[in-house]
Amino acid sequence: MFVDLHTHLDQYEPGELPGMFERARNAGVGAIIAAGVTVESTRRGLELAGEYDNVFAGVGVHPSDLTGELDNDALDQLRFMAGNEQVVVMSEVGLDHQDHSPDRAMQERAFRAQIGIAHEAGLPVVFHMRFATADMLRVLTEERVSVLGGAAHYFQGSHDEAAAVIELGCYISLAKPLLRLPELGKVAREVPLEWIVLETDCYPQPFKGKREKWTEPKDVPMVAAKLAELKGIDVAEVMETTTNNALTMLGHKADRVSAVLR
Numbered sequence: 587m588f589v590d591l592h593t594h595l596d597q598y599e600p601g602e603l604p605g606m607f608e609r610a611r612n613a614g615v616g617a618i619i620a621a622g623v624t625v626e627s628t629r630r631g632l633e634l635a636g637e638y639d640n641v642f643a644g645v646g647v648h649p650s651d652l653t654g655e656l657d658n659d660a661l662d663q664l665r666f667m668a669g670n671e672q673v674v675v676m677s678e679v680g681l682d683h684q685d686h687s688p689d690r691a692m693q694e695r696a697f698r699a700q701i702g703i704a705h706e707a708g709l710p711v712v713f714h715m716r717f718a719t720a721d722m723l724r725v726l727t728e729e730r731v732s733v734l735g736g737a738a739h740y741f742q743g744s745h746d747e748a749a750a751v752i753e754l755g756c757y758i759s760l761a762k763p764l765l766r767l768p769e770l771g772k773v774a775r776e777v778p779l780e781w782i783v784l785e786t787d788c789y790p791q792p793f794k795g796k797r798e799k800w801t802e803p804k805d806v807p808m809v810a811a812k813l814a815e816l817k818g819i820d821v822a823e824v825m826e827t828t829t830n831n832a833l834t835m836l837g838h839k840a841d842r843v844s845a846v847l848r
């Protein structure tokens with residue numbers, strides 16, 4: 587079965603989730619990781635992980651969601667939640683250097699502090715990287731993320747960026763942009779399958795109109811099928827290898843996740 591490495595399940599109406607999980611399971615997606623973007627959303631994701639067997643949680647505050655310095659109170663709460671057995675990754679953390687993004691130095695302090703928590707809890711770091719590649723590679727290196735492992739989530743970068751991420755022991759996490767970006771397809775074809783994981787980054791998308799058009803965890807196989815086509819291999823191989831990659835990345839948390847992939 588597939589793993590959806592990165593989602594925002596806490597943002598859906600709770601009543602939506604059982605149907606989404608049934609559709610995911612029918613499509614072969616057996617485990618879903620719910621990332622946090624604030625302390626509060628991390629808490630909700632953790633509640634979902636307690637409620638549903640197929641859901642696991644990430645802990646983190648997203649760089650774009652910083653409203654000020656990530657203070658000691660927030661860090662204490664994140665640290666406490668990171669120790670929960672249902673938490674399998676530090677996510678969603680990272681750097682976002684768009685014009686309207688929060689102060690870059692403040693983002694970097696928050697990111698480094700959260701990587702520190704990942705080191706304490708032994709969690710891989712699933713990171714957001716937007717227009718911040720050079721700073722990201724510097725911080726990942728300085729904070730020794732290679733010891734923890736992790737993944738560049740919703741990757742849309744170049745061949746060289748993918749190579750640099752892999753060099754640091756982190757996976758390339760591919761999502762639905764692969765279906766529509768030929769340049770990304772060229773990059774994905776060259777990235778060794780042993781370094782690829784899959785995700786949807788799903789969240790409620792009312793702007794898409796019809797409910798059926800919203801991205802859901804059930805869409806992971808669409809990304810896998812595209813990757814299989816690009817590489818000229820079977821979807822079954824993509825499934826097996828990307829799931830194994832995700833489990834390898836999860837390290838000591840892998841048993842808990844693999845137990846639901848049956």
Ligand SMILES: [Zn+2]
Pocket residue numbers: 592593594621678787
């Ligand atoms: Zn996300």
